[in-house]
Amino acid sequence: MTTGNGTGRPLLEVRNLVQEFVVRAHGGVRGGVVHAVSDVSFEVRAGETLGVVGETGSGKSTMVRSVLQAPPPKSGEVWFQGVDLATARRRRDLVAARRQMQAVFQDPYGSLDPKWTVFSIVEEPLAAYRTGDRRQRRARVEEVLDLVGLDPSVFGDRKPGQLSGGQCQRVAIARALTLAPALIVCDEAVSSLDVLSQAQVLNLFERLRTELGLSYLFIAHDLALVKQVSDRVAVMYLGTLCEVGPAEELYRNPLHPYTKALLDSIPSPDPERPRPRVPDELAGEPPSPLDPPSGCRFRTRCPRAADICAAEAPPVRAARPDHTVACHFPLSPVAPVSPARHGGDGAAD
Amino acid sequence: MTTQIQPDAAARTGDPDAPLLTIENLEVTFRTRDAPVHAVRGVDLTVYAGQTLAVIGESGSGKTVTSRAVMGLLPRTASVRGSIRLGDRQMVGLGEKELRKCLGREVGMIFQDPARSLNPTMRIGSQLTEAIRVHLPLDRRQARERAVELLAMVRLPAPARRFHEYPHQLSGGMRQRVMIAIALACQPRLLIADEATTALDVTTQAQIMDLLLDLQQRFAMGLVLISHDMGLAASYADQVAVMYAGRVVERAPTREMIAHVRMPYTRALLDATPRLERPPHAPLPVISGRPPDLRALDPGCAFAPRCSRVRERCRQERPELAEHQPRHEWACFFPCADDTIPGEDER
Ligand SMILES: Nc1ncnc2c1ncn2[C@@H]1O[C@H](COP(=O)(O)OP(=O)(O)OP(=O)(O)O)[C@@H](O)[C@H]1O
Ligand SMILES: Nc1ncnc2c1ncn2[C@@H]1O[C@H](COP(=O)(O)OP(=O)(O)O)[C@@H](O)[C@H]1O
Ligand code: SF4
Ligand code: SF4
Ligand SMILES: [Mg+2]
Ligand SMILES: [Mg+2]
Numbered sequence: 001m002t003t004g005n006g007t008g009r010p011l012l013e014v015r016n017l018v019q020e021f022v023v024r025a026h027g028g029v030r031g032g033v034v035h036a037v038s039d040v041s042f043e044v045r046a047g048e049t050l051g052v053v054g055e056t057g058s059g060k061s062t063m064v065r066s067v068l069q070a071p072p073p074k075s076g077e078v079w080f081q082g083v084d085l086a087t088a089r090r091r092r093d094l095v096a097a098r099r100q101m102q103a104v105f106q107d108p109y110g111s112l113d114p115k116w117t118v119f120s121i122v123e124e125p126l127a128a129y130r131t132g133d134r135r136q137r138r139a140r141v142e143e144v145l146d147l148v149g150l151d152p153s154v155f156g157d158r159k160p161g162q163l164s165g166g167q168c169q170r171v172a173i174a175r176a177l178t179l180a181p182a183l184i185v186c187d188e189a190v191s192s193l194d195v196l197s198q199a200q201v202l203n204l205f206e207r208l209r210t211e212l213g214l215s216y217l218f219i220a221h222d223l224a225l226v227k228q229v230s231d232r233v234a235v236m237y238l239g240t241l242c243e244v245g246p247a248e249e250l251y252r253n254p255l256h257p258y259t260k261a262l263l264d265s266i267p268s269p270d271p272e273r274p275r276p277r278v279p280d281e282l283a284g285e286p287p288s289p290l291d292p293p294s295g296c297r298f299r300t301r302c303p304r305a306a307d308i309c310a311a312e313a314p315p316v317r318a319a320r321p322d323h324t325v326a327c328h329f330p331l332s333p334v335a336p337v338s339p340a341r342h343g344g345d346g347a348a349d
Numbered sequence: 350m351t352t353q354i355q356p357d358a359a360a361r362t363g364d365p366d367a368p369l370l371t372i373e374n375l376e377v378t379f380r381t382r383d384a385p386v387h388a389v390r391g392v393d394l395t396v397y398a399g400q401t402l403a404v405i406g407e408s409g410s411g412k413t414v415t416s417r418a419v420m421g422l423l424p425r426t427a428s429v430r431g432s433i434r435l436g437d438r439q440m441v442g443l444g445e446k447e448l449r450k451c452l453g454r455e456v457g458m459i460f461q462d463p464a465r466s467l468n469p470t471m472r473i474g475s476q477l478t479e480a481i482r483v484h485l486p487l488d489r490r491q492a493r494e495r496a497v498e499l500l501a502m503v504r505l506p507a508p509a510r511r512f513h514e515y516p517h518q519l520s521g522g523m524r525q526r527v528m529i530a531i532a533l534a535c536q537p538r539l540l541i542a543d544e545a546t547t548a549l550d551v552t553t554q555a556q557i558m559d560l561l562l563d564l565q566q567r568f569a570m571g572l573v574l575i576s577h578d579m580g581l582a583a584s585y586a587d588q589v590a591v592m593y594a595g596r597v598v599e600r601a602p603t604r605e606m607i608a609h610v611r612m613p614y615t616r617a618l619l620d621a622t623p624r625l626e627r628p629p630h631a632p633l634p635v636i637s638g639r640p641p642d643l644r645a646l647d648p649g650c651a652f653a654p655r656c657s658r659v660r661e662r663c664r665q666e667r668p669e670l671a672e673h674q675p676r677h678e679w680a681c682f683f684p685c686a687d688d689t690i691p692g693e694d695e696r
Contacts, residue, residue, distance in 0.1 A: 055550045056521055164639060165408065194407040194577040199621035199635035206630060221550035224580075228623040228633065247629045265555040267584035269607060269622050275584050276555040 166197025
């Protein structure tokens with residue numbers, strides 16, 4: 001059903017995405033250019049979930065917003081269903097794409113208008129796109145509320161303030177589903193929920209993926225959670241992608257020193273496992289995106305850094321099938337430099 | 350660097366084996382416009398010097414209300430019954446001023462949202478200096494020195510410079526470090542961290558936890574970690590108490606707890622936690638439903654409506670927390686089988 005298009009191209013293809021913000025100095029705060037996303041390329045294939053992990057400030061949300069064109073990126077291409085959103089001049093193309101790409105954000109209460117009922121919140125996109133008549137819209141709203149596990153007769157008339165965090169998030173998901181999108185972008189969509197609501201919503205995402213053939217771009221800082229839902233995972237650091245690969249393999253056998261550091265920081269419910277260790281290099285804050293390090297952006301915290309890391313940005317290398325890494329000294333031997341794009345057609349072809 | 354901060358906390362305790370904090374049969378009820386909310390319904394907890402106790406439970410289970418009761422930070426609509434003893438001093442019933450005086454030096458608390466607990470219009474340094482001078486008889490210069498020292502102790506990068514910055518100029522992790530510095534200003538014997546790392550990413554969380562445990566060892570502090578994350582509890586706590594609907598439903602030393610979970614609710618929390626060991630797309634085993642309405646509780650086990658092991662007795666009678674095995678307490682009539690004991694299953 002909701003495949004990208006007939007040509008075998010990915011549903012979403014992002015190339016050389018750049019987003020920067022000019023900040024003015026004020027009250028002792030430095031001004032300059034924030035290099036929030038720098039030359040990022042990746043793709044989301046039809047029916048798959050691409051997870052994105054990275055520390056706070058690494059640019060995950062900025063990347064997502066650039067993809068959604070809110071605001072549009074400074075440069076780069078965002079191909080969605082065969083249309084480059086970044087350059088699409090025809091309003092019709094953009095409008096069509098926006099319908100097919102919906103987003104669910106972190107704050108369950110903040111993202112819903114507190115004065116609206118659940119029913120009108122979920123109906124809103126249908127009304128905005130003037131889809132169907134009153135009765136058809138009502139049927140669709142009831143259908144999607146059912147789909148996310150909210151009984152329309154119980155919850156339809158409630159307002160967000162009368163819902164739990166998990167229920168609010170279901171409403172946000174229902175709203176994202178009303179227009180039958182192909183791609184759902186989740187930015188920390190379950191991060192503020194406790195473990196039981198989180199598990200319920202994650203299972204819901206999975207059910208929708210198999211039942212409706214949805215694809216997801218799934219951003220979260222919790223690596224175990226991202227693994228739970230992802231086919232492939234991208235690791236982001238200070239505005240760049242370090243490594244992109246199949247979830248299982250990337251977690252079992254990370255190639256980038258930063259990926260490994262992230263994995264070592266995770267607490268496990270198994271007390272026999274060693275306590276998470278932060279390598280000394282990772283202690284302290286990442287450098288400011290106002291003034292990112294030359295060469296490899298991770299070099300100021302990397303235990304493997306050498307002179308070349310400061311001089312040259314590491315090229316993206318195809319390490320294993322469908323697994324790319326941007327590092328001069330990856331943790332396992334990889335093939336000599338062959339030009340590739342993250343998650344792109346690199347080694348797979 | 351930390352010469353002035355003496356690990357005198359242990360000395361102050363007197364008997365090292367005496368508990369720092371003893372909560373007995375704590376009940377907290379909020380008056381609301383309709384029926385009263387029974388947020389905490391008979392909680393017992395004990396914290397020793399140098400010990401880390403994790404309090405786990407889903408949102409609304411009463412973790413925050415319990416810790417706010419210890420801090421005397423509940424709104425006026427709350428009525429508190431039972432006993433909260435700090436050392437051998439009874440806190441329940443003390444007047445606000447007396448309470449502040451005892452608590453100030455003894456207990457520090459770190460809240461979930463560092464952005465909201467810092468004053469956005471005040472420089473970091475002034476907030477910290479103020480906190481220090483409330484509790485310690487230092488002049489402004491001494492307090493300043495102490496403040497910079499505390500910022501260095503919580504490993505804030507470039508502490509002397511940060512001193513003059515405002516909260517919005519710091520990242521979430523840095524703000525949380527400042528909150529810890531403020532909580533430590535008075536060298537408390539007990540530190541309560543309420544979801545202190547929930548909003549932080551994993552590397553920052555690991556750093557903050559390292560820091561907390563290190564400080565705890567150095568000053569022989571008691572540490573209460575409040576969280577809904579079993580992984581965090583298993584990695585850092587000596588003992589785990591699980592709360593449901595305002596009561597402690599299972600409690601044991603961490604290893605014992607994770608290896609031999611008996612209470613079906615604890616089992617549900619553990620099962621629903623995403624783990625790196627699981628393959629992608631494997632459905633998470635999760636119970637449905639929500640915690641009960643705390644205004645109108647049925648007489649039986651509060652978990653009964655969601656429990657897979659429920660039987661008639663559970664709806665009639667309330668299971669009490671009891672030590673069924675050495676140092677392992679649970680409140681359940683039909684606990685999960687301990688799969689390490691062959692053939693044991695009450696069902
Ligand atoms: N409008 C803006 N103006 C200036 N700087 C910005 C703006 N939006 C984002 N940034 C900066 O860009 C960088 C990336 O921010 P972003 O919100 O994308 O991070 P993130 O990876 O989503 O972090 P988190 O995990 O905390 O959500 C940060 O340094 C941030 O301060
Ligand atoms: N000021 C208040 N008035 C009424 N009910 C409250 C108040 N504060 C907390 N509660 C209720 O007490 C219960 C426990 O809350 P809390 O301790 O914050 O849970 P958590 O375990 O998530 O920290 C919840 O049902 C909550 O709604
Ligand atoms: S390129 Fe160099 S600095 Fe960057 S991650 Fe690899 S080894 Fe470390
Ligand atoms: S007492 Fe009964 S309902 Fe309650 S947890 Fe045990 S088995 Fe379940
Ligand atoms: Mg973000
Ligand atoms: Mg709480």
